[in-house]
Amino acid sequence: MNDSDTLDLDNYLPYLVNRVGTIIADQWGGEQLAPYRLSIAMWRVMAVLASKSGQRQIDLADLTSIEVSTLSRLVTRLVRMGIASRTRSASSTREVVVKLTPKGKTLVARLVPLALGYEAAAIAGVRPDELAMVKSALRRIYTNMKARQQADGAAGAGERPRGRRRSVLAAE
Numbered sequence: 001m002n003d004s005d006t007l008d009l010d011n012y013l014p015y016l017v018n019r020v021g022t023i024i025a026d027q028w029g030g031e032q033l034a035p036y037r038l039s040i041a042m043w044r045v046m047a048v049l050a051s052k053s054g055q056r057q058i059d060l061a062d063l064t065s066i067e068v069s070t071l072s073r074l075v076t077r078l079v080r081m082g083i084a085s086r087t088r089s090a091s092s093t094r095e096v097v098v099k100l101t102p103k104g105k106t107l108v109a110r111l112v113p114l115a116l117g118y119e120a121a122a123i124a125g126v127r128p129d130e131l132a133m134v135k136s137a138l139r140r141i142y143t144n145m146k147a148r149q150q151a152d153g154a155a156g157a158g159e160r161p162r163g164r165r166r167s168v169l170a171a172e
Helices: 013-036 040-052 057-064 068-080 102-122 128-154 164-168
Strands: 084-088 096-100
Touching (some): 040 057, 040 096, 040 102, 068 084
């Protein structure tokens, strides 16, 4: 095996991003969300709705990076919990708009300071200029990968196996 057959995981971006995301999500989910019977994905939905108000379900899927059918199940659960509401769009009866309920807004208001505390713990010792650079780079990387995904879709990449996204990251 030569050097091109191995990954230097300490310098492999998907591995590093996954490790950081996983440890934060595990701690945040286990310590703060579990008492409310919320998952990380549910929290992402709530956070998007809190910052961007009502959203069409299709747009919410994109903003949360959650597959549409999975998102639909999550929204159903949030509706049953009284955290979100789902109504038909005024512009199209085929579109569904999801919003936080007053109960959902109250819960988000309670959780946001805690979420910011987790971020503060994660970035302790990171200079503001370094943090700004990391966030900027991550936004750029996301844009690059989104453009790649769209280009693949336009080029007939629909034949790609559904689990490919997961398998690419399997080395993490």
